[in-house]
Amino acid sequence: MKELQGKNVVLCVTGSIAAYKAADLVSRLRKRGAEVYVIMTRSACEFITPLTMETMSNHPVVSDMFARTASWEVEHISLAKRADVFVIAPATANIIGKAAHGIADDMATTTLLATRAPLVVAPAMNTGMYENPVVQQNMEILKARGAVFVDPADGHLACGDSGRGKLADVARIEQAIADAATTHDCDGLSVLVTAGPTREALDPVRFLSNHSTGKMGYALAARAHARGAKVTLVSGPTALEAPAGVTFVPVVSALDMREAVMSRLQGQDIVIKAAAVGDYRPAQQAQDKMKKKDGEMSVALVRNPDILAEIGQNKREGQTVCGFSMETRDLLENSRAKLEKKNCDLMVANNLKVAGAGFAHDTNVATLLYRDGRVEPVELMQKDALADIVLDRLLALRRGN
Secondary structure, eight states, rough: OOOTTTEEEEEEEEEEEEEEGHHHHHHHHHHHTOOEEEEOOOHHHHHSSSHHHHHTTTTOOOOOOOOOOOSSSOOOHHHHHOOOOOEEEEOOOOHHHHHHHEEEEEEEHHHHHHHOSOEEEEOOOOHHHSHHHHHHHHHHHHHHHTTTEOEEEEEETEEEEEEEEOOHHHHHHHHHHHHHSSTTTTTTOEEEEEESSSEEESSSOOOOOOOSSSSSHHHHHHHHTTTTEEEEEEOOOOOOOOOSEEOOOOOOOOOHHHHHHHTTTGGEEEEEOOOOOOOOOEESSOSOOOOOSOOOOOOOEOOOOHHHHHHHHHTTTEEEEEEEESSSSSSHHHHHHHHHHHHHEEEEETTTTTTTTTTTTTTEEEEEETTSSSSEEEEEEEEEHHHHHHHHHHHHHHHHH
């Protein structure tokens, strides 16, 4: 998804050995649609060349505050105004200290002092420096002013020490930038999302499940958080990493998921039920592995609770509920019946037989159904793009639109 399309990111690269990772960060941001303008300190130029960053960004690199340029612009003011997000990555203890105390003695710090854009900072330094009370105090000063810090990782450092101070994974920095560039239209809202499959145990070895990977639900949780919501993600077993910043509640069975959801239901403003919950579970779970025998075997199944229907029955005033419907035939008829029976405000319907839709894909094709009878087809797109559309529609419903 190109959620940074039309956004300008000003990236300040400072004198850390991790400066080489800034090239990867620029590449990732451009793939998301951003225009990236790079400022390099003199120390940063000792670790990675401006030519590298110019090639990656497709824009001239600015490093010398007094350099003569072909166009007449006050460069630091121009970049400060252009920025939708200002990023310092990697950020040394030196620039963090300067930023905290308003020192402006080079292109990076003068531009930072002039911008009104959100600030994202990714520190990278020796463990002793990072843990120094002065550095910690300087970071707290910037956080109090609204700066977002992408905390460094623990690991082996270039100086030979091991500990905290290693630049955070570039994907985490990339996501923090995307979040900072996103309009926070979900501020103040609590959103609960369910995702993934459930597993219903037959014995200690085997279980009944489905092909859900959780990608749609995780995308919804990530985008809701990026837009300012307080997000709880209740997820069955998946191979995905929980989105940063969300409250993650792992579950296994349908009964586990019901308990996790219903115990948190009343505190939610929006509930999005994207999980593929098993409709049935074995009537009896064998305590030992069931051994293979001659002939056929049958397993008695009992109904699992209908979590979405229970949510609809217990929906409080002001609460907005969205369900997902996966069908292989009669998509609109079956999904409309589900919308009404389970008292949802919005139903996102998928046909498993449509190319690019359904389980395991990064894309989805959907039809949105509303209580007033409206039907809104949504073309093939990335799941995070669909997540934003679903959130847009839920917010509109809450506003009465």
